[in-house]
Amino acid sequence: MKPTIVLVGRPNVGKSTLFNRLTRSKDALVADLPGLTRDRHYGHGRVGEKPYLVVDTGGFEPVVDSGILFEMAKQTLQAVDEADAVIFLVDSRAGVTPQDKLIAQKLRMSGRPVYLAVNKAEGANRAVVSAEFYELGLNLEPFVISSAHGDGVWDLIDSVLSDFPEPEEEEEDAKHPVFAVIGRPNVGKSTLVNAILGEERVIAFDQAGTTRDSIHIDFERNEKPYTIIDTAGVRRRGKVDEAIEKFSVIKSMQAVEAANVAVLVLDANQDIADQDATIAGFALEAGRALVIAINKWDVVTPERKEQIKKDIARKLYFLDFAKFHYISALKHKGIDDLFDSINQAYQAAMIKMPTPKITRVLQSALERQQPPRVGPIRPKLRYAHQGGVNPPIIVIHGNALHHIKDSYTRYLVQTFRKAFHLEGTPLRVQYKSTENPFDQEGTPAKAPTTLRRAKLSPRIAKKEEKKQLKRKVKVSAKKNIKP
Structure with a gap:
């Protein structure tokens, strides 16, 4: 089971920024405003083969006894009580504050593994920045990090996850529900x-x-x-x-x-x-x-x-x-x-859908409704196959599939759901566009005129040559030079 890591600290020490960094997302609101996060926020993360759950908490004010700050503190303590590990964030610019000392005391009493992260330390001397935070009495070496720039973050999370075993490989088909x-x-x-x-x-x-x-x-x-x-x-x-x-x-x-x-x-x-x-x-x-x-x-x-x-x-x-x-x-x-x-x-x-039937259903959906054009381009959906179970995943191959809109994807999902009687489970559709052989690495997106002409038919290439000649004549006339 995934370990749960809870981020704890005073308001505006960078917990939400670290949450976004650990989840590789922008799910948590970030601003230079204390108390922006109030409710707990949950997300997924992964380092190598080790997945984890990370929880962003509101700013922890341990001495309040009423109001919204008290409710935020209660939420934070509940999250700590259920955590497998706690990352305690402090602000290197503010130094050790009385609130930091009270939070450290409560974390020591929780019995959970605590990792101290000294944040907002980009460009600073690590030894100097971390020195004063030893007085928090957590009996561990502080990790000097920058949530905004990513400095030291992965060393921190590697250390946190080192105490947890490697995840067991999940079987694609469960033996029973x-x-x-x-x-x-x-x-x-x-x-x-x-x-x-x-x-x-x-x-x-x-x-x-x-x-x-x-x-x-x-x-x-x-x-x-x-x-x-x-x-x-x-x-x-x-x-x-x-x-x-x-x-x-x-x-x-x-x-x-x-x-x-x-x-x-x-x-x-x-x-x-x-x-x-x-x-x-x-x-x-x-x-x-x-x-x-x-x-x-x-x-x-x-x-x-x-x-x-x-x-x-x-x-x-x-x-x-x-x-x-x-x-x-x-x-x-x-x-x-x-x-x-x-x-x-x-x-x-857990259904297994045969590839020929999936492709037939796709072709039937295309006959009823083609994907809308995006400018001069209309995506072409050629064939499909199953890409996984729990949830079922259908992978569709074709050209210019990145132009397909969400509304058409929902239409395909409903079509596959009815065709295979997929009630009670979400269904995911993934697209894989065929690579353009003329757009390989090293070839410019817009090839030179000579390369473009080589791809044209002789009739069209001849017209292109006439256009080029007319351009040269116009340029020469402007410069009073004979072509």
Whole structure:
């Protein structure tokens, strides 16, 4: 499982800049303004063969006890509690501040591995810059970096990841379906897990992992093996620790990464929250098949049912490929249909599509609708094949494919989805343009006239020669020189 690295520090020390550097993205807002980041931000990164999850947190003010800064500090402490490693950023220009000392003290108490990064040190003497930060008492040598320029960043992340084992190679085809039950607290995740498993016939085991790892449970249903991942953990009510049961996006992210199918549980009594959309969006980004379960459907009024359906259509519109089930986990209503959709989504995610059929579907789509022109150029889609599973990937070959617009890609996705009955799983389309043999390395994009003429037919080449002669005559006339 991917290690989780959390970035911690005072406001405006460069955490978001480092986040963008580690994820090779521009997802986090960056400005010379303290307190710009408030909520936690999650992203993927990779160094060599080692992937990781990185979390950007808001500016940490450990002494406040109310207001937005207090909420930001609480979010940061929760992220640290669930981290595998913490990168503590300080500002080399500001030196050691009282807030830095308080943050260092809290990080020492957390028990997590802490790596001290002295930021904004471009062009400075490393030994001089890092000297005063030893007084933070973290018992380690500071890493002198520049998030904005990348100086020392990869040495830092290499050191952080050195304590984690090499990732195991994932099998393209899982031996059996693995699905994760994810969602906010008190939506009925554990109740749904128990309804799926059954009380008396379940064979469960805890899979060892990180400190706050999810619980993997093997079971059989209709003589077919499955693995279910419960992010909250299946425990007796009297032994549930309230702090452990707090909602965590990190737990859901790790569960989604380990699963083939994600079951997002919503509460019909609660409004669709931004956290619901965040988890669903992460599952979509990870390419996992998705099934939506709206729980506690038996206790809401008809008016509330209409309202929740409108909210789902408005806030979760990007999940049009997923199936929605209105269930009651407590009364075991709708569980069978939900499980049928889980199986269907798994089969769609792991489907093997024959190349001849994919190409026929592509040609059929082209007959109905050609890609729009971009100026004088119309992209030419020639053939396609499957490029991967979980999620299914279709690779299309042709010419000038970089001109294809997103709207036409969505048209192709819907066409392939209907042709292969891909319900419950995202589908990705990738384009590979054929290289122009005349545009090789070393040949100018605009070849000289003689080269261009060599590619023309004799008739067109003759016209080009006449045009060139007329140009020479005009130039000579202007200079009063005979041609």
